[in-house]
Amino acid sequence: MHKGKGMKFVGDSRVLAPEARKKMLPKDYSEYPGKTEAFWPNFLLKEWMVGAVFLVGFLCLTIAHPAPLERIADPTDTGYIPLPDWYFLFLYQLLKYSYASGPYTVIGALVIPGLAFGGLLLAPFLDNGPERRPFRRPVATGMMLLALAATVFLTWQSVATHDWAAAERQGKIVAKVEIDKSNPGYEVFKSQGCINCHGENLQGGAGAPALTATGLKPEEIANIAKNGKGAMPKGIFKGNDKQLKQLTEFISGLGEK
CATH class of the missing domain: 1.20.5 (Single alpha-helices involved in coiled-coils or other helix-helix interfaces)
Known part of the structure; x- marks a missing residue:
């Protein structure tokens, strides 16, 4: 056998030649002025x-x-009306309607939001056509416009129908006042059942305002006790004139400097 005969040299290189690599490189940005960078x-x-x-x-x-800051949260105040952050207002408003609240709360809290967000998650799989123009995708565009309109409407209704005056009263920061529970006026306050709505420390609750630092004179408080005001009915005070005087002077003196 002669040297070199019967042998073949096979070359296999995975590295592209410089000319091939040059062709695969993207064009220089200067070739697309104002379009890319x-x-x-x-x-x-x-x-x-x-x-x-x-x-x-x-x-x-x-x-x-x-x-804005409100008073310290009171878990015993069942009359407080909470308001969620703005991005949850549409869900908050949805739970006010008949078939989304009460015995149907599951529908308003889980079923409807679940269908809406589930459809949003499945959108890439349900509508995977190549068209990008909205009018060529009527189903996807229509569903998105419907969801957007419903969200805007419910958010607006939540803000428009909320009792902002009551919310301001509920969240008002009231200076802490030392209550003299040995005062005869406080005994009248308890005996007349005022404690049930206004709280043991007159801090308010169950829709009733706080009675500390009211700024009212005894005569004004007496008029409210007899004739009522707002949610407080007329004639709720059943005591005599002496008890009324003790009560009004006690409440009027709370929080005075």
Whole structure:
């Protein structure tokens, strides 16, 4: 056998030749003026700048308009009407309707939101056509417009129908006042059943306002005790004139400087 005969050399290289690699590279950005740009740092820098502007604006807003604070939460106050954050107002309003509350709470709290959000999650699988124009996708566009309209309407109704005056009274921060429970006026307060609505420390509750630091004169309090006001009915006070005087002077003196 002669040297070199009967042997073959086979080459297999997985590395592309320079000419082939050059063809696979994307074209230079300069060939698309105004249409594309490098992600780093051009595009990302613009994103950061816009985000910084919004962040500074949001911080200025929080400084100019601090979040309103209410009194300390009282779990025993069953008359307090809570209000969720703005992004849950549409669900809050939904639970006010007949077939979404009471015995049907499961429908309003689970079934309807579950169908809505479930449809949103399944949207990529239910509508996977190539069309991007809204009018060429009537089902998906119609469902999205319906959901958007329902959310806006329910949110607006929640804000429009909420009793903001009652909410302000309920959440009002009242200065802590030392209650002299040995005072004869407090004994009248208990004996007349006022404690059931206004609380042991006259802090209010069950829809009744706090009786500390009212700023009212004894005569004004006596008029309310006899004739009622708001949710308080007329003639609820059954005591005599002496008891009425003790009660009104006691309440009027609470919180005075």
